[in-house]
Structures are given as C-alpha cells and as structure tokens.
Amino acid sequence: xxxxxxxxxxxxxxxxxxxxxxxxxxxxxxxxxxxxxxxxxxxxxxxxxxxxxxxxxxxxxxxxxxxxxxxxxxxxxxxxxxxxxxxxxxxxxxxxxxxxxxxxxxxxxxxxxxxxxxxxxxxxxxxxxxxxxxxxxxxxxxxxxxxxxxxxxxxxxxxxxxxxxxxxxxxxxxxxxxxxxxxxxxxxxxxxxxxxxxxxxxxxxxxxxxxxxxxxxxxxxxxxxxxxxxxxxxxxxxxxxxxxxxxxxxxxxxxxxxxxxxxxxxxxxxxxxxxxxxxxxxxxxxxxxxxxxxxxxxxxxxxxxxxxxxxxxxxxxxxxxxxx
Amino acid sequence: xxxxxxxxxxxxxxxxxxxxxxxxxxxxxxxxxxxxxxxxxxxxxxxxxxxxxxxxxxxxxxxxxxxxxxxxxxxxxxxxxxxxxxxxxxxxxxxxxxxxxxxxxxxxxxxxxxxxxxxxxxxxxxxxxxxxxxxxxxxxxxxxxxxxxxxxxxxxxxxxxxxxxxxxxxxxxxxxxxxxxxxxxxxxxxxxxxxxxxxxxxxxxxxxxxxxxxxxxxxxxxxxxxxxxxxxxxxxxxxxxxxxxxxxxxxxxxxxxxxxxxxxxxxxxxxxxxxx
Numbered sequence: 001x002x003x004x005x006x007x008x009x010x011x012x013x014x015x016x017x018x019x020x021x022x023x024x025x026x027x028x029x030x031x032x033x034x035x036x037x038x039x040x041x042x043x044x045x046x047x048x049x050x051x052x053x054x055x056x057x058x059x060x061x062x063x064x065x066x067x068x069x070x071x072x073x074x075x076x077x078x079x080x081x082x083x084x085x086x087x088x089x090x091x092x093x094x095x096x097x098x099x100x101x102x103x104x105x106x107x108x109x110x111x112x113x114x115x116x117x118x119x120x121x122x123x124x125x126x127x128x129x130x131x132x133x134x135x136x137x138x139x140x141x142x143x144x145x146x147x148x149x150x151x152x153x154x155x156x157x158x159x160x161x162x163x164x165x166x167x168x169x170x171x172x173x174x175x176x177x178x179x180x181x182x183x184x185x186x187x188x189x190x191x192x193x194x195x196x197x198x199x200x201x202x203x204x205x206x207x208x209x210x211x212x213x214x215x216x217x218x219x220x221x222x223x224x225x226x227x228x229x230x231x232x233x234x235x236x237x238x239x240x241x242x243x244x245x246x247x248x249x250x251x252x253x254x255x256x257x258x259x260x261x262x263x264x265x266x267x268x269x270x271x272x273x274x275x276x277x278x279x280x281x282x283x284x285x286x287x288x289x290x291x292x293x294x295x296x297x298x299x300x301x302x303x304x305x306x307x308x309x310x311x312x313x314x315x316x317x318x319x320x321x322x323x324x
Numbered sequence: 325x326x327x328x329x330x331x332x333x334x335x336x337x338x339x340x341x342x343x344x345x346x347x348x349x350x351x352x353x354x355x356x357x358x359x360x361x362x363x364x365x366x367x368x369x370x371x372x373x374x375x376x377x378x379x380x381x382x383x384x385x386x387x388x389x390x391x392x393x394x395x396x397x398x399x400x401x402x403x404x405x406x407x408x409x410x411x412x413x414x415x416x417x418x419x420x421x422x423x424x425x426x427x428x429x430x431x432x433x434x435x436x437x438x439x440x441x442x443x444x445x446x447x448x449x450x451x452x453x454x455x456x457x458x459x460x461x462x463x464x465x466x467x468x469x470x471x472x473x474x475x476x477x478x479x480x481x482x483x484x485x486x487x488x489x490x491x492x493x494x495x496x497x498x499x500x501x502x503x504x505x506x507x508x509x510x511x512x513x514x515x516x517x518x519x520x521x522x523x524x525x526x527x528x529x530x531x532x533x534x535x536x537x538x539x540x541x542x543x544x545x546x547x548x549x550x551x552x553x554x555x556x557x558x559x560x561x562x563x564x565x566x567x568x569x570x571x572x573x574x575x576x577x578x579x580x581x582x583x584x585x586x587x588x589x590x591x592x593x594x595x596x597x598x599x600x
Binding site for chain 1 (some may be wrong): 331332335336339340342343345346347349350352353356364365366367368371376406409410411413414416417421433434438439440441442443444445446447448449450451453454465467469470472473478480481504505506509530533534536537541551554555557558565568569572575576579580583584587590591592594595596
C-alpha cells in the first residue's frame with residue numbers, strides 16, 4: 001500500500017524553502033504546526049475531558065460525603081475517609097470480591113482451556129468449517145441480558161429444558177439451580193463460559209492461521225509427535241496472542257453485570273453478588289451513592305494495580321520509563 | 325494413516341458437539357418465542373405446536389420493543405460513528421505525527437488502556453448525578469455521550485494497531501506537498517484503514533447495543549434501550565416467557581445477523597492487533 005509513496009519522499013524537493021526570510025518566522029511556524037496537530041486531539045477531547053472532569057469533581061464530592069438519596073441533607077455530611085473505613089470493614093465487599101475472583105478464575109480459565117482446544121481442532125480439516133465458524137460467533141454477540149434470561153428459563157426447576165434432560169437420563173428433574181447457594185454461582189459461570197468461549201476461539205483460530213508454518217513443517221519432517229508439536233512449537237508460538245486474549249477476557253469478566261442481574265440478582269443471599277452488582281445495588285437500590293462511589297473507586301484502584309502494568313507490556317508499550 | 329483418520333473423526337465429533345452446545349440454547353429460545361404462553365412454561369417440552377406470532381406482535385407493540393429498537397439503533401450508530409470520527413485522528417496523532425515508540429505516544433495509549441481497564445461502576449454515580457443535573461438522563465443523549473466515550477477508546481486501540489506499522493514517510497511527503505494534517509489524514513491514511521474502520525464500527529455497534537449497566541441507569545420509559553426493555557419483561561407476578569423470549573429474539577437478531585455478515589473483519593479488531 002505504500003510502495004508508490006515512499007520513494008517519492010527522498011527525491012522530491014521541498015517546494016517553498018527560500019532560506020533567508022523563513023528563519024525569522026520558524027518559531028511561529030512551528031507553533032502553528034503544533035496547533036494544527038492539537039486539533040487532531042480535539043474531537044476526542046470534547047467527549048473525554050468533560051467526562052473525566054465530572055468523574056473527578058463528582059467523584060471527590062461523593063467519596064468524601066455520606067450521601068444517601070433516601071436521607072435528605074445527608075449530602076452535606078462530610079466524612080473524609082469515613083467511606084473508605086466503612087469499606088475496609090464491610091463483609092459484603094469482601095464477599096463480592098470473593099465471588100468475582102471465583103467467577104473470573106473459573107470462568108476465564110475454562111474459556112481459555114476449552115477455547116484453545118476447540119481452536120486447535122478447528123484449525124485442522126473439519127467438514128463445514130465456514131458454517132461452523134459463523135455459528136460459533138452467535139453466543140458471543142448475543143445480548144448478555146438475553147443470554148441471562150434465556151439460561152434462567154433453561155435452568156428453571158419446573159419448565160427448564162436442562163431439568164427435563166436430567167430427568168430423561170435419571171438424575172432428577174427439579175433442581176432449582178439458581179435458588180440454591182451451592183449451584184447458583186457455578187450456573188452463572190457456566191453461562192459466562194457458554195457466552196465467551198467463542199471469543200477465545202475466534203482470536204486463537206485467526207492467530208493459528210496466520211502463524212508461520214515453517215517451524216511446524218520442519219518439526220514434522222523431524223518426526224515429532226502431535227503432543228510434542230503442541231507443547232514445544234505451536235503453543236510457544238501462540239503465547240503472545242494467548243496472553244492478550246487472557247488479559248482481555250479478565251478485563252471484561254471483572255465487569256460482569258448483565259448475566260448476574262438477569263439470572264439471580266446476586267442471590268440467593270449474596271452467593272452470586274459480583275462487585276459490579278454490589279456497587280450497583282448500593283448506589284441504585286439502597287441509594288447509598290456516596291458509599292457506592294467509594295466502592296467503585298476501591299475496585300478500580302485494585303484492578304489498575306493488578307492489571308495495568310501487564311496490560312501496557314502486552315500491548316507493546318513500555319510502562320517503565322520509556323527509552324527516548 | 326488409520327490413526328490420522330480416527331483423529332479427524334474424533335476432532336469432527338468434538339467440534340460438532342461444541343457447536344451444538346453453542347446453538348441449541350438459541351434454537352430453544354426461538355422455538356419458545358413461537359409457543360403459546362402455556363406451552364412455553366410447560367414442565368415437559370412441547371415439540372409440536374402451531375407457531376404463535378402474536379408473541380412478537382405483543383412484544384413489539386405492548387412490550388415497547390418497537391420504540392427501544394429505534395432508540396438502541398440511534399444510540400449505537402451515533403456513538404460508533406462519533407467514536408470513529410474522534411478516535412481516528414487521535415490514533416493518527418499518536419502513530420504518524422509522534423513516532424509510535426515515543427514517550428508521548430506511549431503515554432496517550434497507556435491513558436486509553438487505563439480507561440479501558442477501569443470498570444464502569446466507578447463512573448456510574450458521578451455520571452448519573454452530573455447528567456441528571458443538566459437534564460441528560462431519562463433520554464438517550466447522556467447514554468450516547470457515555471457510549472461514545474467507550475467507542476473512542478475502542479477506536480483508538482484498533483486504529484493504533486493498524487497504523488503502528490504504517491510508514492511515517494507517507495505523511496511527510498503529503499506535508500511537503502502542502503497538505504495540512506487533516507487533509508493528509510483524509511487523503512493518505514483514510515484510504516488505507518477502511519478495514520480497521522469497519523471493524524471498529526462493527527465492534528462499537530455491538531458494544532453499544534448490548535450495553536446494560538449505563539443504559540439501565542441513564543435511560544427510562546420511552547428512552548429505554550433494548551437490553552433494559554427486555555430485562556423489564558421479568559415480572560414478580562408471573563413472567564410471560566413466550567413474550568419475553570420473543571422480545572429477546574427481536575432484540576438480538578439484528579446484531580447476530582450483522583455480526584455473521586461482517587465476521588471476517590472482526591478477529592483482528594477484537595484483539596487490538598494481537599492477531600496480525
């Protein structure tokens with residue numbers, strides 16, 4: 001796409017460069033150029049900057065006050081770090097962090113395992129591959145609210161198809177999966193896996209197809225087994241892509257909200273209450289908006305500390321001091 | 325030779341089972357949406373039934389899906405388009421004007437990455453309060469602004485991944501020819517990033533259409549988007565599952581068809597250049 005343009009650069013003389021009079025206004029010209037460049041950032045800044053200012057100003061106000069919309073005047077009550085102290089001794093926050101960690105580790109872990117396996121199989125000769133790839137896409141783009149409600153009905157103790165199937169094979173047909181504290185979280189995680197494994201498959205499959213085939217061909221000539229090929233050649237070559245996929249899945253899974261809201265609303269008890277659901281509930285069901293914002297801030301800080309350095313490195317950016 | 329053949333068969337079986345696992349719930353959703361309400365909630369599956377299209381009529385008219393579809397489409401198209409218009413120049417600035425490995429470029433991209441990682445629950449209450457104060461909640465304007473914000477993040481990361489290896493000499497040549505930055509962007513970069521632009525548009529559209537948390541908080545009644553309306557079909561007083569599933573099919577179908585049609589463009593956009 002660039003072969004026509006690049007040779008021209010070296011040969012073409014700069015048109016308007018009589019030396020003398022120009023040096024006077026060079027500073028002026030540089031600043032005009034800088035200004036023109038700044039306009040490139042303008043459209044994005046128009047949206048991003050006001051929202052960040054709102055976030056900072058409103059956020060500070062909310063975090064330092066004990067505002068509850070059901071108690072008029074509570075917004076004037078300055079509490080300093082009170083909201084943070086309350087958070088650090090809040091068993092519900094701890095419980096929601098625990099639920100979220102289980103959700104992310106089990107959900108994303110299995111998505112990676114299943115997704116990579118299926119991608120490796122799909123990379124071979126499978127009849128009807130084109131159609132299969134199109135079909136696999138569907139769960140991923142299905143509106144999460146619809147996915148949650150659909151599975152809620154599928155898992156229903158009386159009308160659910162899952163219970164019907166279990167009944168047919170003789171495992172009992174009246175499991176109330178979503179109202180049992182032992183099975184509610186695994187059920188939500190199952191839907192997370194159902195919905196997001198295709199994301200892993202699609203990216204890993206695309207990566208497999210763009211891998212340089214020569215190391216694998218060479219290994220084949222040397223007569224390595226399928227397992228050795230996978231362990232020592234294919235997976236190491238895939239590693240950078242797998243790392244990015246894993247990171248993107250973690251970032252997304254921590255934000256989960258729609259599935260839990262539509263399937264269990266965090267219940268029974270708090271057994272499926274993820275962080276997002278807890279913050280939402282605190283802010284918009286008990287209207288404890290000051291505390292809710294504080295919870296959001298703590299969670300965000302934790303996320304950034306855990307993920308940001310790795311994320312920067314994986315996206316090809318140095319997070320340590322850049323060299324130049 | 326024999327083991328290779330057995331391997332292929334096994335592989336095919338496993339892959340087909342996986343695809344059935346992906347698709348069967350959807351087929352069941354569609355079939356439920358065509359049943360009468362009694363059959364839809366029957367303890368034993370009703371396999372043979374006369375399709376009941378009035379579920380769809382009910383969801384569209386009484387359930388308000390008609391209005392939400394229009395709102396969702398407007399919000400999704402507007403925020404995706406604005407995201408591209410704002411994101412492309414920023415990606416151009418950070419890969420073509422500043423070298424991609426420069427400090428300024430890295431800082432900008434890290435900033436975008438940071439905003440991508442931060443969970444939306446942080447800004448939920450602050451945005452709600454500020455947008456409520458200026459009358460931008462309860463209609464689609466506030467939501468469009470917030471969705472545009474996320475579309476910009478997506479656009480910058482995708483465009484950056486496409487532009488990071490684009491030779492900077494092209495821009496220098498255009499500048500020497502006397503073009504300004506904006507004209508250079510339009511005449512030399514734009515024709516080379518249609519694929520990235522399409523991928524960004526598709527992903528931003530899906531992201532906005534499916535987004536639930538902000539939509540739930542920032543819109544209500546006549547300004548609800550599709551996910552909020554569908555979630556509203558759940559009722560403590562006996563949910564009409566036939567109508568709910570019909571609403572689900574209506575709400576999800578456009579985006580599913582769209583995604584299948586444009587799937588070739590998605591893989592690279594999805595991984596922000598993780599796949600070349």
